[in-house]
Amino acid sequence: MGAPLVDLKDDADEATFRSALRDWLVANAATDDRRAWSRALYDAGYAGLTWPTEHGGAGLPARYQAILAEECARAGASDHHNVIGLNMVGPSLIRFGTPAQQATHLRRILTGEDLFCQGFSEPDAGSDLAAVRTRAVPVPGGYMITGEKVWSSYAHLADFCLLLARTGPEASRHAGLTCFLLNLRTAGVTVRPLRMITGDADFGQIVLDDVRVGDDAVLGEPGGGWRVAMTTLAHERGTFGITLTARLVRAFDRLLTTVRDVGAEHDPLVRRTVAELYVDVLALRHTGYRALSTMERSGMPGPESSVLKLHWSHTHQRLVAFAARLAAASGEPTWTAYWQHEQLRSRGNTLEGGTSEVLRGVIAEHVAGLPRSR
Known part of the structure; x- marks a missing residue:
């Protein structure tokens, strides 16, 4: 049986939602203050669109999140600045968190009061999460954590980190990992921004020197961190993928403006390249909606989200x-x-959110059904 058809047209309710959102974006100019803009989106009902209503969300299908991403990109505005908390940590908290953890964090994620980052990648592990060396040693009432994380998006701005650490022997690989909700103001935590070639610092380094956390910081079961991490990454590559696609459409529109401004719209080689890029952008948009359709049916993004991020x-x-x-x-x-600035920044695209090499392995194994190569 073939894949279900993907309808890119809004139904009546979606069209009403899109129109109201456009009007709201016109009336409410975005601000560079991350928390203030996130709070404005929350107050207007545009935060946590797909979260269950019992956890403060709107309980809407995933395509409403796509509409938000598309319209914010179209207006030149950011969507919710707490992107990691909202799209990655929040869904994992809803699935694995205790009632106390949910009560502590979920609303504050929605309002932007608590900004989250993700502590997965390490200097010697890269995108191989099973090679994590940051260690959490059990102590009375909790754990003592030592190690280092790198390339953590917005770590220097965040209040909390979803941290993956090894609680079992290295030979246990996936079975010896545990996820923690780490307050970055805890003694022993040092966060340093990492300056990129553009001069910006979107990423950070987190150094953990005998950081003491309680048992209540564990998200999910001790030793069950791999399952939590995979859920988090699935949402990153699924829900965030549609945001990336919306931003790509915006970049393509700016390319068209550039072509006209420099008087190259009649150059046959330019026209050919623009047409090729348009086909790719449109294919990615369809792929994004196909991934959303999978998520609406199953409640989880499918492996095709890796195809979206890679391409x-x-x-x-x-x-x-x-x-x-x-x-x-x-x-x-x-x-x-x-x-020139955008080109320099784009060099990180094939590293962040999973390197292209790792994503090709995921696609080969989980989409094409090939055996593991390692």
Whole structure:
């Protein structure tokens, strides 16, 4: 039986939601204050659209989250700044958290009062989560954690971290991992921003030196961290994937503006490249909605979300590199500076959210059904 058809058109309720959201975005200009903008979205009912109503969400289908991402991108506004807390930590808390953990964190994630980062990647482990070396040793009433995390998005701005640490022997691999809800103000935690080639610092390093946490910081079962981590990453590549696609559509629109501004709209080679990019962007949008359809049926993003992230990374890199060359050749200063910055930033696309090499392995094993290669 073939895959279900994906309808990109809004039904009546979705069209009403989109129209109201557009009006709200026009009336409420986005601010660079992350917490203030997140609170404004929460107050307007646009935070936690897919979360269950009993946990403070709207209980809407996943495509409403896609509409929010598309319309925020179209308006040049950010959606909720607590993207990791809202799209990754929140769903894991809803599935694995205790009532006390849910009461402590869920509403504050929605309002933006508590910003979360994710502590998975490590200097010697990269995207291989089973190779995590950060260790949490049981002590009376809790654990003592020592180790280091890198490339944690917005760590220097966050209040809490969803941390993956080893509580069993290294030979146990997946079975010896535990997830923790770590308050980054805890004694022994040092967070340093990592400066990128653009000069920005979207990522951070987290150093853990004998950090003491209580048993109540464990998310899920002790030793069950792999299951929590996989749930978190599935939501990252599923729900965040549609946001990436919406931003790619916005980047393509800016490319079209650049082509016209530099007078290249009649150049046959430019037109050919733009057409090829348009096909890729449209295919990614369809893939994003197909992933949403899977999530609406099953409640979890499917493995095809890895396809979306992989191809988004490379398509975005090609788009911004082409735009940068085009703008530089024209000598137009504003677009040249903009696209040069975007091209430098795009180099991280094939690393963040899972390297392209790891994602190809996921696709080979879980989508194509090939045997493990390692």
